[in-house]
Amino acid sequence: MKSRIAQGDWSNDLPGERRIADTLQVGRDTVRLALQQLEKEGVISPAAKGTRRKVLIQQATDYDPSTHAIRVGLLSSKNLELLPQPTLLEVDRIRMALASLGGSLAVFSPSWFHSARPGKRLRELLKEEPCNAWILHRSSAAIQRSMEQTGTPCLIRGYPHEGITLPHLDIDWAAAGRHGAGALWRLGHRRVAVLTPPDALMGVQAAVHGISSLGEPGFEVVVAEEDGTAEGTAKVLNRVFRSNKPPTAVIASRPRQTVTALSWLNLQGLRVPEEVSLLSLGHEPFLDHLLPEISGYWTSPEMVARRLVRRIEVLCQGHGRSGGNPWINPDFRKGKSIGPVRTR
The missing domain is CATH 1.10.10.10 (Winged helix-like DNA-binding domain superfamily/Winged helix DNA-binding domain)
Structure with a gap:
């Protein structure tokens, strides 16, 4: 203030x-x-x-922002109270890191964020809220393209859309997906269902590509898009498991899908992992309370925040690129929700 x-x-x-x-x-x-x-x-x-x-x-x-302490703007698709807990922790750590440098973080979630043509309103925001640099969180191609056209120092917290050359930082979802597929392959799984959300961002698409590109003979991937609700997730699971070749494993691209899948499988009398393996690509703290312990991927919000702020500092110094590796390798937690395919 x-x-x-x-x-x-x-x-x-x-x-x-x-x-x-x-x-x-x-x-x-x-x-x-x-x-x-x-x-x-x-x-x-x-x-x-x-x-x-x-x-x-x-x-x-x-x-003139360049003559004052760093002020960073975070442009988000949702208000803070609607963001996942790991993102909230990350935002909190970014605030702390900037504060240690005498800087500050301002968060904006404008109503026009999902507009097909946000350029004019974006330029107005940049004028009204002068910042040294901006962070784009879960941004559309239109937002990324409009920001790139302004020439404003900016870092995408996520995947850049096709044709976008802005610097970015995100989990290497393609590598995580391929690693998860490999882990299931080695346990004997040959047909795997992948749950995807209706608003499949570039990271989800990269994860699906990583899973599908495993390249092992006989490995099949069934992409099941749900509608964002528990009922929708249950519906697609019901369809996939009622097919002639039901999967022996489910990969959830979103933590919430993991909860729904686990409870749905339980209702069907399918034991995890004895009859169906369950793997979560994302992690949120509530997964720690589930049994069996969920196998999946985890990233430290503190580590992500540190890397992000270092890149922001480089941008604020007038460099066009933020430097460093834009990919973060998540940690794999074996858990107890994946196991070998049951012999019939």
Whole structure:
């Protein structure tokens, strides 16, 4: 908040608590504590009924981000409260890392994020919210293309779409998928179902490609797209397992699919892993409470945040590329949900 006041983003009158909370993606209690501290420091005036707090310090004019502490904007498809827990942990670690450098993170989830033509509104946002660099989270091809056209320092937290040359950082989902397929192959599995979400991002597509490219003779992959609901996931599982050649293993590309698949298999009387193996490509903490222990892939949010901030620092120094390996290799946790194919 002090940074935004110094930059001149908030001049004369401070916005209301609700607007500040929405802008900074924090709770109102946090905003109130910050306001009390700013009042003690003489940055803003005391609260008065019916009026907004006044800004008491001199604001900067003609703000130039390059002359101030790093301010990074995160452009997200969803508000923070709707993001998965690992992403929230990652955002929190990014905030901490930037704060240690005297910088800050601002999170934006505009209503036009999924627009087919976001260019005009994106340029308006970049003008209204000056940042040294931006992070694009789960971004569409239209968002990536529009950002690339502006020439703004930017890092994609995810996979770049075809034709996009922006620097990026993401899990090597293709390698994870291929590794998982290989692990199942060595256990005797020859027909595997892969659950994919309706909004299959580039990372999911890369994972499916990695699984399908195993290249072992007789290895078959059945891609089953669900509709984002538990009922939809159960429906596609029912269709796949009622086929003439049911799979002996299921690979979930999303942690939520893992929960639905495990409960559905239990309802069908199919034991995991004795009769069907279950592998999760993604991980969220709630999976740690399931039995049997889920086999899958895990990445430290702290490690990801550190690597991301290092690349952001390079971009803020005026380099066109962020440097370093853009791929993160997740850790494989063997668990107890995959096993050898049962002999009949």
